[in-house]
Each structure stands twice: as C-alpha cells, then as structure tokens.
Amino acid sequence: MTDRELFLLGVxxxxxxxxxxxxxxxxxxxxxxxSDPDMIIVYLARPELLGxxxxxxxxxxxxxxxxDMPAAExxxxxxxxxxxxxxxxxxxxxxxxxxxxxNAGSGCHGCLVVRVRGSADLYRRIEGWWCGIVVxxxxxxxxxxxxx
Numbered sequence: 001m002t003d004r005e006l007f008l009l010g011v012x013x014x015x016x017x018x019x020x021x022x023x024x025x026x027x028x029x030x031x032x033x034x035s036d037p038d039m040i041i042v043y044l045a046r047p048e049l050l051g052x053x054x055x056x057x058x059x060x061x062x063x064x065x066x067x068d069m070p071a072a073e074x075x076x077x078x079x080x081x082x083x084x085x086x087x088x089x090x091x092x093x094x095x096x097x098x099x100x101x102x103n104a105g106s107g108c109h110g111c112l113v114v115r116v117r118g119s120a121d122l123y124r125r126i127e128g129w130w131c132g133i134v135v136x137x138x139x140x141x142x143x144x145x146x147x148x
Contacts, residue, residue, distance in 0.1 A: 007049040008133065009042060015130045017043075021123070030119035030126065033062065035111045037079055043114065044080065050126070056117045060088030063110025075109040088113075 001009075017039070019031040030052075034040055047054060059080050063072050069090055077084040091113075116122060 003046065003049055006042075006046050010046070010050055011126055011129045011133065013039065013043045014126050018126075019123075021127075028120040028123040030116040030123050032114040033111050035109065037109075040079060040112055040114070047116075051122060052116055052119075056119075058088055058115045058117060059086075060113045060115075061090040061110045062113055063090060063092060064108065065092040065094065067108035067110060072109045076112045079112070088115075 014030065014032055017032055017034050019027060019029060021028050032043055034043070044057075047057065059076065059082060061069070061072050061076050063069060069092070073084050073087055073090060077087060090110075
C-alpha cells in the first residue's frame with residue numbers, strides 16, 4: 001500500500017470512527033474509538049502521514065463492567081505495542097441488567113480509545129481533507145447514475 005493510499009484510508013477511518021465537532025458541541029480534537037484490532041492496526045500504521053508524532057498518542061480502554069478489565073487492558077497494550085501501565089484510566093460502561101451481552105467475559109476486549117494530544121489543528125486539516133475527498137467523489141465518473 002502506498003503512503004498516499006494509507007493517508008486517504010487514515011482520513012476516512014477517522015471520519016467514520018473518530019470524533020467529529022458539531023454545532024451544538026464544538027470539540028476540535030482527534031479521537032478514534034474502535035473495537036476491531038485490524039482497524040486499529042490500520043489506523044495506527046503510519047501516524048506521521050497525518051503529522052502525528054507517536055509520543056502525542058494516548059490510549060485507554062472503554063469496556064463493559066462485566067468484562068475482564070485486566071485482560072482487555074493487556075490485549076490493547078499488546079496491540080498498540082505499549083506498556084499496560086501507560087494506558088489511561090479505563091472507562092467502565094454501566095451494565096443494564098435487561099441487556100444480555102454477548103461481548104462480555106474473557107473474550108471481550110472492549111474498545112480502544114486513541115486520542116491525539118494537542119490536535120485542534122490536525123482535526124481541522126482532517127476535516128478539510130475529508131471535504132476534498134467528498135467533493136472529488138461527487139465529481140467522479142458515474143456519480144450521476146449512482147454507479148460510482
């Protein structure tokens with residue numbers, strides 16, 4: 001995969017699974033949340049392509065209270081090649097007794113939250129890159145017929 005392809009994929013992954021500022025809630029920061037290890041690996045493959053130095057990345061786990069928190073933290077630390085002690089405080093989601101969770105126990109690794117420190121400018125650039133991708137897609141051949 002070329003650096004350009006990985007860059008475009010990183011922008012798309014952020015726009016699909018990352019934080020987005022809203023008119024009612026302006027938060028211009030780069031935060032990505034996902035449970036899929038492969039998606040996380042792709043997102044973290046080349047942060048420098050987006051202008052992010054690795055020391056600006058912060059990680060924490062978001063998990064249901066009924067899951068195995070220490071195992072999930074170790075799983076995510078291994079995935080990100082970091083020490084479990086460097087993870088931020090794990091967030092436990094409250095469990096509703098009415099909900100039957102299939103993603104609990106030892107097989108549940110929760111979601112990984114990836115935050116980029118000092119990322120307001122990066123957020124604005126990602127938003128601009130994404131808008132450019134959308135404009136380009138709208139003008140692609142076959143767009144008018146719905147075949148793009």
